[in-house]
Amino acid sequence: MGNIYHVYQLKPKVVYTGTFLRVRKDKESIFSEKYPLINQVHQKTSVLGIFENTFIMNSHDGKVRKDEYVGKDTIIDFEKPGIYVSIHSGSKYGFGKDFNEFLSVMSLYLENALFYVTQDATISRYEIINGELHYNSNNDFGRWNYFIEEYVADTYSSSKQLIAELYVEETYEMIRRYNRHIEDGEDPENFFYEAEDYEELLSKITNYKSHIETEEFKKLEDWLKIQINK
Incomplete structure (x- = not known):
């Protein structure tokens, strides 16, 4: 790979x-x-x-x-x-x-x-x-x-909106991968992601929530919190 x-x-x-x-x-x-x-x-x-x-x-x-x-x-x-x-x-x-x-x-x-x-x-x-x-x-x-994500956060540190958009898209990518596992009939307990991965993403989008639409942020926040608390 x-x-x-x-x-x-x-x-x-x-x-x-x-x-x-x-x-x-x-x-x-x-x-x-x-x-x-x-x-x-x-x-x-x-x-x-x-x-x-x-x-x-x-x-x-x-x-x-x-x-x-x-x-x-x-x-x-x-x-x-x-x-x-x-x-x-x-x-x-x-x-x-x-x-x-x-x-x-x-x-x-x-x-x-x-x-x-x-x-x-x-x-x-x-x-x-x-x-x-x-x-x-x-x-x-x-x-x-x-x-x-780390490269963009470092290289474009003054472009808060760009970093926020990347973190939002990173979260959506995680959701898509999660849903693919579900569609394949896999046990959610066997997913690659750990609670720390969800917590890290939640921290990222929370730090840039002022650059994310309120409704979109709430949707992503709710999904990540559900995964963290499983």
Whole structure:
């Protein structure tokens, strides 16, 4: 499992495991001309494959489907209809030099975005600004115990809203994993998570509750407290 690449999006919306890049409205026509061929069709979501783990989807309502390798897929609402480029997480391949060259060319057609790809001790930063890709990579991920949450909290310490959104999405990811275990008929007592894991997440979102909508915070708080008190 050490060779797995994990993808995390921070802007324009936090996405835990996976990235969605939106094609600029004024570039949709020329983008569709440049990437018209269906190299493969991903069987699970029927989106168009254009590169390793990279797919195109056309959303009429701004809602996109995030592929989950286990359990039900997740629907994410970007609230803007258009063409989206989806980059999947959880692969052993697809993020080498060829990918960087491919994304550099494609960035000309894409809206501003920021995402990270981690693999072992390597953490790579991809930012698209005004149609240009800015990329850098280093092998210091171990400084943050190989946790994207610790990296973001340290690197973006002044961006309280961003950190809050990441912790919220981290909690939702825990809920999704929990529900997958339930759907598979597994005993909740055998879950990987301990009470300390739930307590840690509760502490995280509580520290940033002023940046989380009250109703959403209460929902996550209630769920975590239920798990803690089991």
